[in-house]
Amino acid sequence: MSLMADEIVRFSSLLRIAFNLLTGRDYLKRKKFREKKKLISVALPFSDIVYGFPDLVPVFPIRTHVFKMHKYLQYLGSGANIFGWKNVSNFLGFLKNLGIGDINKIIDEIIDNVIDAVNEKYNEMYDIGIENGIPSDFCYGIKSLYGMHVSKGKNYDAILNYTIRCSAWNKYHESLKTINNTSKQIWIDIPPRNVGDALELLVNNLYDGISELEKISGNTYDSNILRNHFKVANEIRRSYKSILYEISTSDFYPCNPATFSEILVILNNSFQDYNSNAIRYRDNMTALVHEIKERIRNKIGMDVSNMPRILITPMFGGWEPKTHEIIYELGGRALYADWDVLLLLEDIPIEKISDPVEAYAHYLMNATTNGIGCDNNTLTDSYFRIAEKLNVDGLIFIQLFGCHSVSNCYPMLKEKIRRELEIPSMALTFNKIGENVEQVKTRLGAFMEMFR
Amino acid sequence: MDNLELLSEYTLFLKEEKQKGKKVVAFISHDNIPEELLDAAGFIPLRLMFAGNDELMDASHDYLSPSTCAFAQSCIGLFSTKPNHFRFLDLVDYFIVSNHCVSDICASEIISKYFNIPRLNFYLSYTKNENSLKYFKFELLDFKDQLEKIIGIEIKNEALMDSIKKYNNFKKKLLEFNNLNIRGSEKLRILQKAILYGPIFLPELESYTLKFSENQIQNSKDLKDVIITGCSVFLNDYLIELIEEAGGNVISFDTWIGNNYYYQIFEETVINLTKNPFDLLVRRFENNLYGDHSVPNFLENKVSQIEKICQNYLEKTGKKLRIINHIIKFCDHISLMSAYLKEQLQEKGFPVLNLERDYSRANRGQLSTRIEAFLEMV
Numbered sequence: 001m002s003l004m005a006d007e008i009v010r011f012s013s014l015l016r017i018a019f020n021l022l023t024g025r026d027y028l029k030r031k032k033f034r035e036k037k038k039l040i041s042v043a044l045p046f047s048d049i050v051y052g053f054p055d056l057v058p059v060f061p062i063r064t065h066v067f068k069m070h071k072y073l074q075y076l077g078s079g080a081n082i083f084g085w086k087n088v089s090n091f092l093g094f095l096k097n098l099g100i101g102d103i104n105k106i107i108d109e110i111i112d113n114v115i116d117a118v119n120e121k122y123n124e125m126y127d128i129g130i131e132n133g134i135p136s137d138f139c140y141g142i143k144s145l146y147g148m149h150v151s152k153g154k155n156y157d158a159i160l161n162y163t164i165r166c167s168a169w170n171k172y173h174e175s176l177k178t179i180n181n182t183s184k185q186i187w188i189d190i191p192p193r194n195v196g197d198a199l200e201l202l203v204n205n206l207y208d209g210i211s212e213l214e215k216i217s218g219n220t221y222d223s224n225i226l227r228n229h230f231k232v233a234n235e236i237r238r239s240y241k242s243i244l245y246e247i248s249t250s251d252f253y254p255c256n257p258a259t260f261s262e263i264l265v266i267l268n269n270s271f272q273d274y275n276s277n278a279i280r281y282r283d284n285m286t287a288l289v290h291e292i293k294e295r296i297r298n299k300i301g302m303d304v305s306n307m308p309r310i311l312i313t314p315m316f317g318g319w320e321p322k323t324h325e326i327i328y329e330l331g332g333r334a335l336y337a338d339w340d341v342l343l344l345l346e347d348i349p350i351e352k353i354s355d356p357v358e359a360y361a362h363y364l365m366n367a368t369t370n371g372i373g374c375d376n377n378t379l380t381d382s383y384f385r386i387a388e389k390l391n392v393d394g395l396i397f398i399q400l401f402g403c404h405s406v407s408n409c410y411p412m413l414k415e416k417i418r419r420e421l422e423i424p425s426m427a428l429t430f431n432k433i434g435e436n437v438e439q440v441k442t443r444l445g446a447f448m449e450m451f452r
Numbered sequence: 453m454d455n456l457e458l459l460s461e462y463t464l465f466l467k468e469e470k471q472k473g474k475k476v477v478a479f480i481s482h483d484n485i486p487e488e489l490l491d492a493a494g495f496i497p498l499r500l501m502f503a504g505n506d507e508l509m510d511a512s513h514d515y516l517s518p519s520t521c522a523f524a525q526s527c528i529g530l531f532s533t534k535p536n537h538f539r540f541l542d543l544v545d546y547f548i549v550s551n552h553c554v555s556d557i558c559a560s561e562i563i564s565k566y567f568n569i570p571r572l573n574f575y576l577s578y579t580k581n582e583n584s585l586k587y588f589k590f591e592l593l594d595f596k597d598q599l600e601k602i603i604g605i606e607i608k609n610e611a612l613m614d615s616i617k618k619y620n621n622f623k624k625k626l627l628e629f630n631n632l633n634i635r636g637s638e639k640l641r642i643l644q645k646a647i648l649y650g651p652i653f654l655p656e657l658e659s660y661t662l663k664f665s666e667n668q669i670q671n672s673k674d675l676k677d678v679i680i681t682g683c684s685v686f687l688n689d690y691l692i693e694l695i696e697e698a699g700g701n702v703i704s705f706d707t708w709i710g711n712n713y714y715y716q717i718f719e720e721t722v723i724n725l726t727k728n729p730f731d732l733l734v735r736r737f738e739n740n741l742y743g744d745h746s747v748p749n750f751l752e753n754k755v756s757q758i759e760k761i762c763q764n765y766l767e768k769t770g771k772k773l774r775i776i777n778h779i780i781k782f783c784d785h786i787s788l789m790s791a792y793l794k795e796q797l798q799e800k801g802f803p804v805l806n807l808e809r810d811y812s813r814a815n816r817g818q819l820s821t822r823i824e825a826f827l828e829m830v
């Protein structure tokens with residue numbers, strides 16, 4: 001296979017994931033208006049029970065927006081529509097016809113552009129959130145999510161809200177009720193601790209949520225459908241973990257480390273709703289793992305053995321997306337693993353527990369008590385666990401302005417990491433994308449000096 | 453008596469209680485902590501209900517980010533700097549980590565961890581329905597277990613029932629006192645002291661009620677009546693002074709150190725008909741409709757509650773109440789809803805000032821100007 005062909009092959013699955021992420025609006029419009037499916041707004045990776053109803057489509061709300069898309073990704077998308085994504089040679093032919101020489105660069109550029117397009121939209125939504133009454137004191141994620149609902153909330157038939165330990169998050173969900181013509185809210189309370197029969201209550205709460213979903217769907221809940229979805233969801237999780245733990249810890253990467261970080265960012269974003277189609281997402285994830293491994297097996301890529309591994313976390317509430325690029329320029333490689341910190345990449349235990357709802361309750365309770373934790377001590381341990389598991393050389397903690405929950409972990413984490421892992425760590429403050437890139441550069445410059 | 457005197461007096465009180473062998477359990481003062489269980493187990497509940505200042509907030513920044521609510525920051529600051537009048541904090545034996553909000557969790561956890569105070573846990577669900585009530589009961593039973601492990605004996609239902617009755621009676625008396633038409637600063641001073649001490653303060657409270665009932669404001673025509681909602685005005689806060697200096701008079705404290713506390717009372721018949729005291733505590737949690745912890749109906753409940761208070765007041769006195777929504781900077785619950793609360797109340801014709809502040813001295817001038825302008829304008 002020519003190098004050119006090989007370069008495309010390595011990421012055709014990722015390009016599909018990216019394409020599906022960015023073209024969500026068209027896909028969802030088709031689902032809603034042509035296929036008469038109902039859209040359910042979800043946030044954080046809590047979309048799974050919606051998949052129990054084939055006529056309901058979970059959507060992480062940024063995806064109902066129109067994104068500026070890199071022209072080559074658009075071409076690729078059009079090419080795929082004509083030739084089919086799997087037909088890589090047609091792809092190549094299509095690209096060759098465009099007269100593009102440096103495919104490597106283009107691939108990097110496309111992926112980079114996906115992140116930029118999403119983040120530009122986040123910033124736009126952040127401003128809408130503030131204009132519509134969210135005080136600027138709140139975290140980036142809450143402001144932008146509120147903005148997303150203000151601008152496109154009417155598309156949803158319901159909003160699925162899980163309560164978590166962050167009070168701002170729970171109140172944010174309540175605040176969505178203030179938006180005119182807002183959708184129906186479905187609440188699923190996750191008990192803060194596993195005391196008494198809390199697990200049983202969680203099962204009941206999930207069933208209550210399901211019966212609300214039944215009302216929207218008009219169909220009766222079928223445990224087989226949900227069980228089958230959980231099988232798919234678990235496969236997705238395994239692929240995700242394989243990328244995190246087999247690939248990102250290895251000394252040889254299938255691409256440059258900045259692009260690899262961007263892959264992790266795209267996965268982090270798209271994992272929240274599986275781009276509204278779990279089976280398609282599972283297939284793309286499986287293919288991605290395969291493509292990456294093939295490339296590594298053929299020794300195509302980059303030796304990264306002398307580049308320090310830097311864990312950047314938490315980034316799901318907002319972070320400066322230039323961070324990994326800067327780290328790469330400074331000789332390091334940045335890793336993102338938020339969902340596994342919170343134990344949301346664990347399997348949903350359907351092999352052991354026959355009732356899928358009960359299995360999901362176990363999964364959520366485990367994430368709540370051992371991942372997210374009911375206090376910062378547990379959460380600190382979660383960050384620590386991942387830093388250790390990824391065998392990182394340094395940790396950058398994103399201290400999100402307005403976050404009164406996870407951000408407050410850092411003093412404890414810093415101490416623990418210094419004492420027990422003996423690696424350096426640093427807190428980077430963040431308020432809005434692009435706001436202080438220069439300062440980020442300076443701070444990262446000083447941090448990365450420690451590894452020279 | 454000024455606040456410093458109160459704090460010294462309180463230190464003496466705690467010391468005496470400790471000498472009697474009592475243990476002190478502290479917690480950040482919001483609603484829903486079952487102090488009756490603490491009382492039944494023989495502990496002294498100590499509410500952290502003290503306002504902050506620059507030094508206290510600064511002292512917390514070693515432990516958490518400055519974008520945490522100013523009250524939670526100050527609670528940590530108190531333990532970290534132990535100012536002279538707060539030496540009684542050395543007497544705290546246990547600290548409750550609770551999730552009224554996430555800042556409550558973080559600050560309580562830090563106080564317990566870094567100042568070596570053994571921790572007790574008491575958590576709540578955020579929603580309010582049948583299952584969250586059941587969860588509340590699990591937490592109560594778990595809390596009882598934690599306390600029993602410390603004291604080494606069972607907390608009997610009878611003892612808990614007695615404590616519930618004691619607190620219920622105390623709250624009724626507080627409500628009676630609250631209904632007196634006296635200056636807001638005077639009212640708050642007594643309320644704060646009473647809530648700090650708990651039912652032991654009852655005789656004094658009754659004598660205050662007697663004394664002030666004979667000295668109520670007769671002609672309040674010139675006073676601009678105010679209801680404070682949102683975050684509490686804690687001990688040592690100058691806010692009430694600013695309101696009075698601007699010609700205002702607070703007639704209702706719709707906060708944790710105020711309505712939230714003494715409106716949560718049971719009718720005698722309910723107490724008499726309920727066999728299990730834990731059910732009473734669950735019921736109280738269920739009835740706490742106006743507390744800011746719960747979702748998803750806090751905003752609408754709060755708007756209707758304030759509307760009712762304002763309308764009743766208008767009918768009774770012919771006067772319009774001004775609403776000050778007191779927002780301690782970075783308070784998740786009160787701040788996030790503030791714009792919507794204001795909008796909805798204003799749509800109903802009630803004037804609202806969203807007064808956001810931290811505890812810095814530099815804030816005072818600006819707060820004063822805003823309060824004056826608001827009271828002037830209405």
Ligand code: SF4
Nearest residue numbers: 139166317403405406
């Ligand atoms: S934990 Fe922090 S980042 Fe996440 S929603 Fe809460 S405040 Fe925002």
Ligand code: SF4
Nearest residue numbers: 521523553555783784
């Ligand atoms: S954030 Fe609000 S509710 Fe929480 S501790 Fe601070 S003042 Fe109290």
